[in-house]
Amino acid sequence: xxxxxxxxxxxGLVSALLLNKKGYDVxxxxxxxxxxxxxxxxxxxxxxxxxxxxxxxxxHMLTSILDEAGVPAENYELIQIDPLYSIHFKDGSTYQKxxxxxxxxxxVERLYPxxxxxxxxxxxxxxxxxxxxxxxxxxxxFSNKRDFWTKKNLxxxxxxxxxxxxYQSLKTYFQEENMRLAxxxxxxxxxxxxxxxxxxxxxxxxxxxxxxxxxxxxGYASLVEVLEKELEKRGIPVHLNSKVTSLTSExxxxxxxxxxxxxxxxxxxxxxxxxxxxxxxxxxxxQSERKFTPSSSCLLLYxxxxxxxxxxxxxxxxxxxxFSNHMKEVFENKIVPTDPSFYSFHPSVIDSSLxxxxxxxxxxxxxxxxxxxxxxxQQEDFIEKIIDELEVRGYPxxxxxxxxxxxxxxxxxxxxxxxxxxxxxxxxxLFQSGVFRPQAKPSSLQNVYAVGASVHPGGGIPIVxxxxxxxxxxxQNDNEQEAxxxxx
Numbered sequence: 075x076x077x078x079x080x081x082x083x084x085x086g087l088v089s090a091l092l093l094n095k096k097g098y099d100v101x102x103x104x105x106x107x108x109x110x111x112x113x114x115x116x117x118x119x120x121x122x123x124x125x126x127x128x129x130x131x132x133x134h135m136l137t138s139i140l141d142e143a144g145v146p147a148e149n150y151e152l153i154q155i156d157p158l159y160s161i162h163f164k165d166g167s168t169y170q171k172x173x174x175x176x177x178x179x180x181x182v183e184r185l186y187p188x189x190x191x192x193x194x195x196x197x198x199x200x201x202x203x204x205x206x207x208x209x210x211x212x213x214x215x216f217s218n219k220r221d222f223w224t225k226k227n228l229x230x231x232x233x234x235x236x237x238x239x240x241y242q243s244l245k246t247y248f249q250e251e252n253m254r255l256a257x258x259x260x261x262x263x264x265x266x267x268x269x270x271x272x273x274x275x276x277x278x279x280x281x282x283x284x285x286x287x288x289x290x291x292x293g294y295a296s297l298v299e300v301l302e303k304e305l306e307k308r309g310i311p312v313h314l315n316s317k318v319t320s321l322t323s324e325x326x327x328x329x330x331x332x333x334x335x336x337x338x339x340x341x342x343x344x345x346x347x348x349x350x351x352x353x354x355x356x357x358x359x360x361q362s363e364r365k366f367t368p369s370s371s372c373l374l375l376y377x378x379x380x381x382x383x384x385x386x387x388x389x390x391x392x393x394x395x396x397f398s399n400h401m402k403e404v405f406e407n408k409i410v411p412t413d414p415s416f417y418s419f420h421p422s423v424i425d426s427s428l429x430x431x432x433x434x435x436x437x438x439x440x441x442x443x444x445x446x447x448x449x450x451x452q453q454e455d456f457i458e459k460i461i462d463e464l465e466v467r468g469y470p471x472x473x474x475x476x477x478x479x480x481x482x483x484x485x486x487x488x489x490x491x492x493x494x495x496x497x498x499x500x501x502x503x504l505f506q507s508g509v510f511r512p513q514a515k516p517s518s519l520q521n522v523y524a525v526g527a528s529v530h531p532g533g534g535i536p537i538v539x540x541x542x543x544x545x546x547x548x549x550q551n552d553n554e555q556e557a558x559x560x561x562x
Contacts (some may be wrong), residue, residue: 075098075341075342076099076100076103076340076343077093077098077100077101077344077364078102078342078344078345079102079518080102080103080331080345081103081312081346082103082108082111082385083109083110083111083113083346083347083437084110084111084112084297084535085460085525085529085539086104086346086525087102087301088232088301088538088539088543089296089344089542090137091144091145091304091308091548092300094310095143095144095482098342100310101310101311101313102311102312103312103331104316105313105315105316105317106315109302109312112126112127112527113297113298113535115295116480119378120430121429122429122435122450123417125295127534128389128419129389130285130287131282131534131536132285132534132537133536133538135540136539139536139539139540142543145300149300149303150289150297150300150507151289151291151292152288152289152290152291153290153424154173156172156173156286156287156388157177158171159172159287159389160258160385160390160391162282162390162397163252163301166548167252168240169185171256171283172283173282173283176285177191178283181475184332186250186252189248189250192249195420197258197475200276201280203233203277204229204284207298209510210226210230211227211230213540215514215515215548217516222509236272237272237502238272238273239272240258241254241268242359244257256396257276259393259397260278260282262280262370262441263533263534264498264527265497265501265502266369266502266535267370267405270503271501272507289388289411289425291325291425292425292427292428293421294303296389297535317332318355318538319334320355320356321355321356321522322337323519324428326467326518332351336391338362341521342521342523343523344545344549345516345522345526346524347526348499348526348527348528349366349373349524349529350438351491353512354519356519362561366493367501367502367503368496369497369499369502370441370497370501371494371497372441372484373453374437374443374482375441375485376479377435377436378434378435378477379434379436380433380475380477381432382420382429382434383434383469385423386423386469387423388416388419388420389417390417391416392406392418392467393415396413399413400414400415400549401441405443410448411442412559414441414442415441416439416440418439418464419435420435420436421470422436422457434519440460441542442483444484444493444497446485446495450483450484450485450560455486461473484496484497493528499528502532502533509531511528511532512524514548521552526538531544
């Protein structure tokens with residue numbers, strides 16, 4: 075059967091390989107001149123650095139899905155990072171996170187001795203909740219809403235205290251504000267406000283300790299090259315610079331799609347892109363009319379350096395003096411932050427392949443509001459302020475070592491197809507999570523499917539890959555039911 079994937083982001087690439095393994099005739103249509111979506115490089119001269127995602131979480135999910143898709147493990151290399159990262163607070167203290175449980179207990183005791191019992195309780199409770207959350211919600215699709223609203227799921231939601239926010243849930247374990255921040259900021263990985271995102275997302279900070287944080291050798295974007303080679307090896311057609319303008323349908327079935335003015339028939343159509351934008355192809359269905367709330371956006375600074383800051387953590391977080399106010403400015407007031415927290419990524423410490431010998435690359439991410447109401451071309455002073463902070467708090471004499479600098483802002487993100495410039499799909503708020511998020515079957519068209527960061531189970535590369543697996547399972551089940559119907 076002929077399956078056409080609209081969009082060549084990570085969800086589309088993994089979907090193509092999984093479908094191919096199951097014997098489907100699959101092809102990918104991508105409107106840009108490259109595959110990978112959010113996974114790409116910023117390159118200049120002989121320097122390169124990831125443009126988007128950097129931290130590899132849930133490594134076992136990533137590797138198991140790649141294995142299921144037929145991607146050999148020897149084609150890529152994951153490097154474990156431990157310490158996981160440093161969190162620098164404005165009071166001058168630095169909290170290190172570790173994968174090793176005993177090292178983490180020692181670190182808690184060093185800075186916050188009264189929080190040791192709380193940390194142990196947090197990890198013990200989350201041990202149980204992680205498996206519950208994964209099996210009940212992450213590894214399942216809820217195209218049939220009744221599959222979500224079961225007694226078992228409702229009981230699980232109560233146990234997970236899903237009615238609380240991430241920040242509220244951490245008050246159960248930690249009294250120190252710095253500890254609460256250290257275990258709630260991770261909702262920003264998926265563009266969510268820790269003061270608003272459901273408590274289920276507190277499992278992210280637990281997972282960092284339990285499963286570790288990794289770096290993909292060559293950068294996260296090197297995964298695209300690995301998948302492209304596998305597509306080519308199997309002869310899966312990829313059409314770049316090809317924009318899908320509309321779908322055609324009869325009754326409750328799509329019959330094909332138009333690529334510019336050329337019509338192509340399809341038995342299945344998979345939409346892989348930022349769903350609020352992709353949903354416009356669904357025309358008059360409810361999903362095409364639904365209003366979505368975007369995730370936060372990012373101001374991203376990329377630097378080529380004439381040195382490597384040796385003995386520096388790969389990942390670092392630099393907290394503002396008032397994190398809650400930063401979040402309020404990003405998610406409520408939607409203004410340029412006055413005193414922002416930010417993240418830095420210096421992979422050259424462990425990977426010399428990213429720059430000429432003796433030189434390095436540096437990436438800095440500042441959470442900022444989504445939308446195009448801010449004129450980012452007028453924010454050079456804000457950018458200079460961030461560089462000042464980097465220089466004072468983490469990278470001495472940075473300005474004198476910058477060979478080149480590039481900036482990516484929400485305006486650029488929106489032009490490249492991200493909904494309202496949000497960097498992580500739609501926001502992980504309560505009514506855009508779980509059953510309330512667009513599903514693998516997102517509309518009344520029975521043979522149209524969806525995958526991506528804005529589709530359940532959500533954002534983050536391994537989670538999007540899990541979404542691809544969920545979607546393929548739904549599609550396969552639909553086909554089996556259809557075949558059974560015709561055989562009766």
